[in-house]
Amino acid sequence: MNYGQFLNMVPEATLMAILVIAFIADFASAKKAERNWFNPLMCILLLVQTVVTLFYNEPATVFGGMYVTTAAVAVMKTILTVGTLIVVIQAKNWLSRSDTSFKEGEFYMLVVSTLLGMYMMMSAGHFLMFFLGLEMASVPMACLVALDKYRHNSAEASAKYILTATFSSGIMLYGISLIYAAVGTLYFDNAAVRFGLIDHSALAIVGLVFFFSGLGFKISLVPFHFWTADTYQGAPTTVTGYLSVVSKGAAAFTLCAILMKVFGSMVREWEYMLYIVIVLSITIANLFAIRQSELKRFMAFSSISQAGYIMLAVVGNSQAGVAALSYYVLVYVVANLAVFTVISVVEENNGGRTDMAAYDGFYTTNPKLSFLLTLALFSLAGIPPFAGMFSKFFVFMAAAQQGSSLAYFVVFIALINTVVSLYYYLLIVKAMYIKQTDNALPTFKSDFNTKLALAVCTLGIAICGVCSFFYDWIAAAAM
Numbered sequence: 001m002n003y004g005q006f007l008n009m010v011p012e013a014t015l016m017a018i019l020v021i022a023f024i025a026d027f028a029s030a031k032k033a034e035r036n037w038f039n040p041l042m043c044i045l046l047l048v049q050t051v052v053t054l055f056y057n058e059p060a061t062v063f064g065g066m067y068v069t070t071a072a073v074a075v076m077k078t079i080l081t082v083g084t085l086i087v088v089i090q091a092k093n094w095l096s097r098s099d100t101s102f103k104e105g106e107f108y109m110l111v112v113s114t115l116l117g118m119y120m121m122m123s124a125g126h127f128l129m130f131f132l133g134l135e136m137a138s139v140p141m142a143c144l145v146a147l148d149k150y151r152h153n154s155a156e157a158s159a160k161y162i163l164t165a166t167f168s169s170g171i172m173l174y175g176i177s178l179i180y181a182a183v184g185t186l187y188f189d190n191a192a193v194r195f196g197l198i199d200h201s202a203l204a205i206v207g208l209v210f211f212f213s214g215l216g217f218k219i220s221l222v223p224f225h226f227w228t229a230d231t232y233q234g235a236p237t238t239v240t241g242y243l244s245v246v247s248k249g250a251a252a253f254t255l256c257a258i259l260m261k262v263f264g265s266m267v268r269e270w271e272y273m274l275y276i277v278i279v280l281s282i283t284i285a286n287l288f289a290i291r292q293s294e295l296k297r298f299m300a301f302s303s304i305s306q307a308g309y310i311m312l313a314v315v316g317n318s319q320a321g322v323a324a325l326s327y328y329v330l331v332y333v334v335a336n337l338a339v340f341t342v343i344s345v346v347e348e349n350n351g352g353r354t355d356m357a358a359y360d361g362f363y364t365t366n367p368k369l370s371f372l373l374t375l376a377l378f379s380l381a382g383i384p385p386f387a388g389m390f391s392k393f394f395v396f397m398a399a400a401q402q403g404s405s406l407a408y409f410v411v412f413i414a415l416i417n418t419v420v421s422l423y424y425y426l427l428i429v430k431a432m433y434i435k436q437t438d439n440a441l442p443t444f445k446s447d448f449n450t451k452l453a454l455a456v457c458t459l460g461i462a463i464c465g466v467c468s469f470f471y472d473w474i475a476a477a478a479m
Contacts, residue, residue: 008060009067010051011077012119018045018272019112026105031062035104039092039449042108046085053078057477061125065187068125071477076253076326077119083246083333084115086189088340090453091238093348100236103147110147111242113140118250122257127186130254134218138165141247145235157234164217164227178207188262198267205269211258212273218251219307222280237347237354240296241340244303249329252307256314256325271402274315275410281308283413286420295343295354295428299336302380305421306332309395312414315407316398316407323475324394330470334460338376341453342369349444361392361440362432369446370432372454376424379461382418387464392418395470424426 006013022042029035057074061067088111094106117136124130142165146158167391180186182204183194195204216224232240263270285304292298310332313325346362347354363370379388396411446454464470 005062008058008062008069009123010056011049011074012116012123014052015112015116015119018042018049019044019109019116019434022105022108022112026109029105030177038108039088039095039398042471043085045229046081046088047357050078050081050085050311052069053081065189066129067120068188070121072322072326072474073122075429075474076122076249076329079326079330079333080115080118080249081247083337084111084242085386086186086333086337086453086456087111087238087242089145089248089449089456090337090344092449093447094236094238094344097277097348100148105271107144107147110140110144114144114242115246117247117465118246121254122250124254125188126187127179127191129175130258131176134172134251135169137250138218141243142253144239144242145231146238146448148236153234154236154264155234157231160227168192168214168217168224171210175207175210175212175214178203178210180420182207187260192262192264195263200266200269204266208263208266209273212255212270215251215255216277219248219255219311220304221277221311221458222284222304225281225285225304227302227373228304229297232303233294234353235297237296237340240299241337241344243403244299244340245329245333245336248303248307248310249333252310252329255311255321259314260322268388271315272406274311275406278308278311278315278410279413281305281311283416286417286424289421289424290427293356294354295359298424298428299339299343300357302425303336305417306380308334309392312410313398315410316401318398319399320394320401320475323471323477324391324398326474326477327464327471328391328395330474331387331461331464334457334464335379335386335388337377338372338457338461339455341450341457342373342376345369345391345450346441350441356428356431357437358441359428359431360435360437365440365443369454370459373432374429375458375461379427379465381422381425383422385465387461390465390471 008211025038025041039338053074057071059070091107095101095107114137117133120136121133122131124133142158142162145161146155148154179191182201183191184193185194213224220228259270282305285301289298289301292301310325310328313328314322343354346358350358375386379386383386396414399407401413
């Protein structure tokens with residue numbers, strides 16, 4: 001074997017080096033409770049990793065087509081690395097607690113391991129390589145969900161996550177076996193060619209459905225979403241934020257790539273399935289979100305709805321769809337992590353409360369945090385001139401390019417649901433600005449890491465909303 005091929009896997013190699021450094025730093029630290037340098041070290045390393053993924057974007061195919069990377073994949077790796085960096089920045093406050101400080105090294109290693117699995121999943125050119133990357137991301141994520149196992153039902157949330165992940169992996173493996181039976185290969189390129197040459201048998205269609213169902217669990221699309229609310233509520237808030245954006249973005253991008261690349265000739269078969277799942281995800285999640293009073297469960301149903309919007313970009317089956325999906329994930333990362341950063345800091349300063357009533361009169365005591373939370377919520381709702389409006393616009397345009405009346409109908413349903421989502425996001429704004437209470441959360445001062453995370457997220461929301469550079473960069477990579 002030519003080991004020089006590993007030189008084409010620079011982002012994975014540097015991420016593996018970060019994992020080794022984190023392990024050595026954790027193992028060598030004598031006083032784990034006094035490691036104030038650990039978080040800045042990990043932030044610097046992830047910043048370097050962001051630079052590596054940003055500039056190392058040369059297309060490459062190695063190991064006989066098992067590993068394939070393109071400029072579009074490099075862009076998504078950069079976006080997910082930025083999201084991970086923001087999570088690590090805002091995790092400092094949570095990791096400073098006496099009951100979590102001794103787990104700081106484990107947290108960083110699990111986060112980096114998960115990100116490495118997502119890298120491998122997105123760069124896979126073979127179904128088994130894809131599955132290995134998916135499991136590399138899923139297993140450490142279950143450990144992250146259980147990190148607060150003696151607090152906030154974290155162990156129960158982890159059990160639900162790992163059980164549904166195992167079930168979905170089994171379904172996906174069965175689908176992959178049926179795909180192999182239909183075309184006799186698991187390489188993406190070869191499978192695409194053979195799907196184009198043969199009649200689309202029931203075996204191939206069932207394999208496609210099972211494969212899609214397995215990834216539907218990972219993205220939490222309806223009707224594969226039942227684990228989401230309980231897992232989001234029970235997991236540590238920092239982990240919930242990571243799970244809601246980085247994991248979802250990687251799985252959505254990979255599903256988009258495989259549907260377009262491998263099953264491109266079967267577009268008529270998976271297009272109708274995708275229409276149904278998108279409409280159900282957006283509509284049902286919005287209706288359930290209105291009924292929530294616990295903010296993390298509220299954001300769980302919001303993320304299910306956002307997953308439906310993300311997958312809407314796949315309908316167009318075009319390069320514009322890939323660009324729209326990547327841009328939507330970028331905007332979603334900064335907006336959603338801004339919300340979870342505020343939820344985390346309020347939770348730490350309010351006895352662990354995450355219910356919506358805790359935000360009654362929040363503006364009167366903490367106006368800056370209220371304002372930043374409002375900006376993030378408005379972006380998620382798609383209100384101009386914030387970045388969320390442009391991300392939804394590009395997704396709608398990509399879907400409308402399909403040209404069929406059914407595609408226009410699905411876009412119309414998504415537009416109506418945007419109004420519904422605006423209503424339930426405004427429920428939080430109403431609690432902060434309008435509802436009055438004698439027990440409002442006292443004024444508190446945020447730590448440096450929280451301010452930095454919020455500054456990065458708010459800057460991203462603002463710049464992506466007024467500057468076309470980011471979309472142009474993503475669109476050029478998708479060409």
